Amino acid sequence: MQCVTFTAFGPAELLHRLRARESAAAVSPITHIERVPARAGRATPWPTWTDPTVRDAFIAQGIAAPWEHQAAAATLAWEGTHVVLATGTASGKSLGYQLPALNALATDPKATVLYLSPTKALAADQLRGIVRLGMDGVRPSTYDGDTPREEREWIRQHARFVLTNPDMLHHAMLPGHARWAAFFRRLAYVVVDECHTYRGVFGSHVAHVLRRLRRSATRYGSSPTFVLASATSGDPAGTASRLIGLPVVAVTEDASPRGAVTFALWEPPLLPASTVSLPAQAGSASVPAPASRSAAPHSWPPAPTSPSAASHSSLPAPASPSAASHSSLPAPSFSEALVDVEMPPIRRSALRETADLLADAVAVGTRTLAFVRSRRGAEVVAAMTRRALDEAVPGLGDRVAAYRAGYLREDRRAIEQALLSGELLALASTNALELGVDLVGLDAVLICGYPGTRASLWQQAGRAGRAGGEALAVLIARDDPLDTYLVHHPEAVFGRPVEATVLDPSNPYVLGPQLCCAASEAPLTHADLDLFGGEGAAAAARALTAEGVLRQRPSGWYWTHRGRPEVDLRGTGGTPVAVVESSTGRLLGTVDPGSSHVMLHAGAVYLHQGVSYVVDDLDLDDAVALVHQEEPDWTTHARDVTNLSVVGVRSYVDAGPVGLFFGEVDVTNQVVSYQRRRIGSGEIIDTRPLDLPVRELRTMAVWFTVSPESLVAAGVEPADFPGALHAAEHAGIGLLPLIATCDRWDIGGLSTANHADTEAPTVFVYDGHPGGAGFAERAYGTAAEWLRATREAIASCVCEVGCPSCVQSPKCGNGNNPLNKPDAVKVLDTVLAALPPA
Numbered sequence: 113m114q115c116v117t118f119t120a121f122g123p124a125e126l127l128h129r130l131r132a133r134e135s136a137a138a139v140s141p142i143t144h145i146e147r148v149p150a151r152a153g154r155a156t157p158w159p160t161w162t163d164p165t166v167r168d169a170f171i172a173q174g175i176a177a178p179w180e181h182q183a184a185a186a187t188l189a190w191e192g193t194h195v196v197l198a199t200g201t202a203s204g205k206s207l208g209y210q211l212p213a214l215n216a217l218a219t220d221p222k223a224t225v226l227y228l229s230p231t232k233a234l235a236a237d238q239l240r241g242i243v244r245l246g247m248d249g250v251r252p253s254t255y256d257g258d259t260p261r262e263e264r265e266w267i268r269q270h271a272r273f274v275l276t277n278p279d280m281l282h283h284a285m286l287p288g289h290a291r292w293a294a295f296f297r298r299l300a301y302v303v304v305d306e307c308h309t310y311r312g313v314f315g316s317h318v319a320h321v322l323r324r325l326r327r328s329a330t331r332y333g334s335s336p337t338f339v340l341a342s343a344t345s346g347d348p349a350g351t352a353s354r355l356i357g358l359p360v361v362a363v364t365e366d367a368s369p370r371g372a373v374t375f376a377l378w379e380p381p382l383l384p385a386s387t388v389s390l391p392a393q394a395g396s397a398s399v400p401a402p403a404s405r406s407a408a409p410h411s412w413p414p415a416p417t418s419p420s421a422a423s424h425s426s427l428p429a430p431a432s433p434s435a436a437s438h439s440s441l442p443a444p445s446f447s448e449a450l451v452d453v454e455m456p457p458i459r460r461s462a463l464r465e466t467a468d469l470l471a472d473a474v475a476v477g478t479r480t481l482a483f484v485r486s487r488r489g490a491e492v493v494a495a496m497t498r499r500a501l502d503e504a505v506p507g508l509g510d511r512v513a514a515y516r517a518g519y520l521r522e523d524r525r526a527i528e529q530a531l532l533s534g535e536l537l538a539l540a541s542t543n544a545l546e547l548g549v550d551l552v553g554l555d556a557v558l559i560c561g562y563p564g565t566r567a568s569l570w571q572q573a574g575r576a577g578r579a580g581g582e583a584l585a586v587l588i589a590r591d592d593p594l595d596t597y598l599v600h601h602p603e604a605v606f607g608r609p610v611e612a613t614v615l616d617p618s619n620p621y622v623l624g625p626q627l628c629c630a631a632s633e634a635p636l637t638h639a640d641l642d643l644f645g646g647e648g649a650a651a652a653a654r655a656l657t658a659e660g661v662l663r664q665r666p667s668g669w670y671w672t673h674r675g676r677p678e679v680d681l682r683g684t685g686g687t688p689v690a691v692v693e694s695s696t697g698r699l700l701g702t703v704d705p706g707s708s709h710v711m712l713h714a715g716a717v718y719l720h721q722g723v724s725y726v727v728d729d730l731d732l733d734d735a736v737a738l739v740h741q742e743e744p745d746w747t748t749h750a751r752d753v754t755n756l757s758v759v760g761v762r763s764y765v766d767a768g769p770v771g772l773f774f775g776e777v778d779v780t781n782q783v784v785s786y787q788r789r790r791i792g793s794g795e796i797i798d799t800r801p802l803d804l805p806v807r808e809l810r811t812m813a814v815w816f817t818v819s820p821e822s823l824v825a826a827g828v829e830p831a832d833f834p835g836a837l838h839a840a841e842h843a844g845i846g847l848l849p850l851i852a853t854c855d856r857w858d859i860g861g862l863s864t865a866n867h868a869d870t871e872a873p874t875v876f877v878y879d880g881h882p883g884g885a886g887f888a889e890r891a892y893g894t895a896a897e898w899l900r901a902t903r904e905a906i907a908s909c910v911c912e913v914g915c916p917s918c919v920q921s922p923k924c925g926n927g928n929n930p931l932n933k934p935d936a937v938k939v940l941d942t943v944l945a946a947l948p949p950a
């Protein structure tokens with residue numbers, strides 16, 4: 113650790129406090145301190161091609177000259193090279209695309225520009241920026257769902273800088289291309305802002321929407337240059353190229369100035385073994401630790417009774433239905449459902465730690481913002497902080513507030529004002545504050561739980577720092593494998609990024625519908641098929657023709673229906689299940705059909721904005737779940753049975769005793785029962801059977817096999833294969849977001865000591881979306897890196913037999929049983945020793 117000196121007062125005091133807390137602890141909660149030095153900006157003269165009117169407009173806004181990265185990206189774009197500008201937050205990416213785009217409008221009176229952003233709010237923000245420049249003849253306009261019908265015609269005819277989103281492009285502009293002919297004919301630039309948000313299935317759809325845009329532009333005679341803006345990531349050029357289907361050059365050297373930040377990584381301490389002090393959200397004070405924590409690893413095969421009985425032997429035996437429902441389980445495979453269930457904690461809660469640190473911050477007068485992932489968490493942190501401060505100095509708690517989306521605009525303004533004036537010293541916020549709102553004058557930022565991506569992490573940390581002053585940021589780890597890994601591997605936070613945005617335009621469930629959209633806009637030619645993916649697109653067109661959806665004629669493939677194809681870019685497939693309160697008929701929300709069996713089965717406890725409901729009935733035919741408000745003192749945990757069969761191998765690595773594969777799989781999943789567990793203790797009250805249909809998913813998976821001989825040679829007893837593989841699978845899923853922008857709910861897994869298709873001990877990790885979303889493919893491509901991080905996460909966890917920070921999964925369909933933590937490390941060592949290095 114380095115010695116730190118501050119020029120500003122607040123952060124130094126706070127860090128001093130944190131250090132005092134550190135020295136009082138048995139094990140230091142501070143795992144690392146990184147000092148990110150201040151950086152002077154490197155400006156460069158306006159590029160020689162800049163039109164004086166454009167240059168003067170920027171200068172009038174106070175931009176005397178561009179930073180080097182802005183000029184570099186702008187010049188590449190001006191020369192016609194597709195470019196992605198991937199630099200940090202607040203590095204001025206907008207100028208990088210505004211400069212060539214506005215220059216084109218200034219020098220060619222007929223040229224047009226299309227700007228795409230993932231949200232309407234961002235497009236509106238950009239519009240304000242363009243309008244402020246006050247350039248003649250640009251005629252910027254947003255074109256989205258809110259645009260009045262009477263304005264649309266004017267925009268199509270006259271606007272030269274149109275700001276919209278991919279959904280509007282897909283639903284309105286491309287199907288109505290004839291009315292946009294004048295606009296498309298002179299299209300000089302397409303700007304794709306925040307392009308890292310186009311990931312997974314949504315990103316795959318957007319990739320085809322952009323190909324359809326390119327096709328329309330070509331038909332009308334233009335060939336626009338693409339300028340993309342991205343958060344920093346592992347492979348910005350590769351991702352951008354996959355998104356637009358053309359080679360892209362990346363500019364990644366950030367030349368903007370920034371203030372110094374001291375960044376601490378903080379791991380909450382383990383709770384004493386004898387008592388578990390619950391986080392406030394669980395709603396009670398202090399209860400005995402669950403007995404299973406200290407139990408020895410479970411033997412294999414498990415007794416024919418329910419695994420819950422075995423793992424919680426000191427607790428009341430479960431009622432008989434559980435044994436009945438489990439007797440029919442096909443034994444040796446362990447799978448992950450795709451939704452959340454709750455785990456009892458073994459570390460002090462990150463919320464409570466955050467509240468303590470926030471109280472410290474207020475006590476020393478440091479203006480601090482705490483980012484908490486959920487709305488409820490933000491409220492809880494604010495309440496705990498207020499209580500702690502009021503106990504010390506009555507009234508001091510008034511200087512803390514919660515802040516989240518959903519507050520009225522006036523309330524938010526009032527809170528921002530109070531913070532600026534110093535009346536408020538601390539806020540606990542959701543990521544509503546991450547984007548947009550311009551809060552200045554903060555000394556420190558506390559980040560409660562890794563926000564999922566490095567882009568978000570730095571966006572949040574970047575909130576700290578007054579002009580020229582130093583700032584403090586603290587990442588407080590939650591009880592989760594990825595958070596735990598990061599606080600013990602600072603190089604993954606501060607070094608070169610490895611996380612990449614992934615998408616898979618070849619997903620047949622995306623490609624087929626998108627080809628229909630394209631065909632309905634204009635018949636598909638053979639040349640078009642190359643644009644949409646070559647042989648894969650040709651095969652899809654043939655299949656659609658066989659189904660009668662497309663008709664092939666000598667001139668190409670035609671859409672045969674009268675209406676347009678119905679394709680939702682953000683859809684997850686199937687009708688969302690509506691959650692309706694029986695007594696009032698009120699619609700509380702919807703749940704993705706893939707998660708409905710787990711979250712909305714009869715008897716399930718369903719949380720909605722902090723209010724607890726119990727499901728009376730799940731009607732799958734009508735896609736409705738009827739619920740009533742009730743706050744029982746138990747949670748519900750669905751149990752499921754998953755089978756997986758290999759359909760085909762697309763790529764593999766033969767590494768002697770180890771095999772690594774990427775390919776297509778069929779997954780069948782059935783939710784068979786659910787457990788009711790006492791809130792707090794985790795005690796299992798009973799297990800109740802469910803009668804839900806089997807669901808099928810064809811998707812992409814990565815898997816590895818290890819020969820039984822090599823596992824035995826590594827010291828793993830055959831009886832421990834299942835627990836070792838299961839534990840490795842859990843941690844592997846938990847660490848995948850390190851290398852691909854996804855969260856663990858996008859991924860499923862299955863492990864088995866002997867799989868019928870591989871005839872070996874095997875761990876599968878699959879995309880939880882029909883046809884795949886690119887996550888498994890990225891895992892395959894970076895397997896050595898991914899599995900090494902997984903191994904490190906398990907090995908470095910201080911627990912004895914496995915905990916939520918390493919091998920336990922909050923969504924295990926088998927109740928986290930069996931799990932063998934030490935042997936999981938041996939499995940991964942065996943795999944890593946055989947695989948070629950990264």
Ligand SMILES: [Zn+2]
Nearest residue numbers: 909911915918
């Ligand atoms: Zn652990």
Ligand SMILES: [Zn+2]
Nearest residue numbers: 446447924925
């Ligand atoms: Zn599991």
